[in-house]
Amino acid sequence: MRRLLACSLLLLAAVACQQPRDAATPQPAPAQGPLTDAQARAVYDRACMSCHGPTGKGNGPRAAMLRTSPTDFTDPAWQAQAQDDALRAVIAQGRGSMPPFKHRLNPQEIDGVLRVVRAFAP
Ligand code: HEC
Numbered sequence: 001m002r003r004l005l006a007c008s009l010l011l012l013a014a015v016a017c018q019q020p021r022d023a024a025t026p027q028p029a030p031a032q033g034p035l036t037d038a039q040a041r042a043v044y045d046r047a048c049m050s051c052h053g054p055t056g057k058g059n060g061p062r063a064a065m066l067r068t069s070p071t072d073f074t075d076p077a078w079q080a081q082a083q084d085d086a087l088r089a090v091i092a093q094g095r096g097s098m099p100p101f102k103h104r105l106n107p108q109e110i111d112g113v114l115r116v117v118r119a120f121a122p
Contacts, residue, residue, distance in 0.1 A: 028106035040112030047101060048113060056120030068096035073120035087114055 035043070044052075053060040056073030063070050071078060091110050094100035101110065 028102075028104055028109065033108065035108055035112035037115070040109075040116050043105065043109050044113050044116040047104065048116075051098070052117075056117065066097035068098075070098070073117050074122055076122055079118070079121040084114060087117065 045054075049060055050062045051060045051066065051070045052058055052073065053063065053070075058070035058072045060070065073079070088110055090098060091105070091113065092100060092102040105113070
């Protein structure tokens with residue numbers, strides 16, 4: 001129980017530390033057509049990499065603190081069975097230790113990070 005509390009506090013602190021940067025940009029930004037690959041990667045780096053890691057293996061610096069492990073996007077079996085619509089839903093609504101992003105990312109940004117996730121396929 002104490003551990004859980006300590007972990008929750010750590011997680012809260014981590015979230016709180018990200019606030020100033022997030023507050024500087026209105027979230028989600030107004031929709032403006034599809035993102036370029038570079039823009040999509042920048043959103044991934046900002047919003048997803050801390051857990052999913054730079055190469056999508058699910059080994060970001062925060063991964064060890066999570067209750068459920070981030071999905072390994074480089075697993076071909078996972079890529080083959082994953083449906084785009086289901087992945088968009090997980091990104092928007094969250095699941096397990098994955099937080100929801102629908103209030104921080106607009107649909108174009110969600111499509112963009114989904115492309116990044118797909119590009120991690122071997
Ligand atoms: C706080 C850590 C964390 C962050 C930040 C995070 N994720 Fe996740 N993600 C997870 C975890 C944990 C899972 C596994 C969820 C489960 O247990 O079902 C996951 C699962 C997923 C899945 C797979 C769902 C499936 O069907 O297997 C996708 C896709 C995904 N994340 C995309 C993203 C994207 C894109 C971002 C950035 C916008 C992001 N995640 C940010 C932790 C995170």
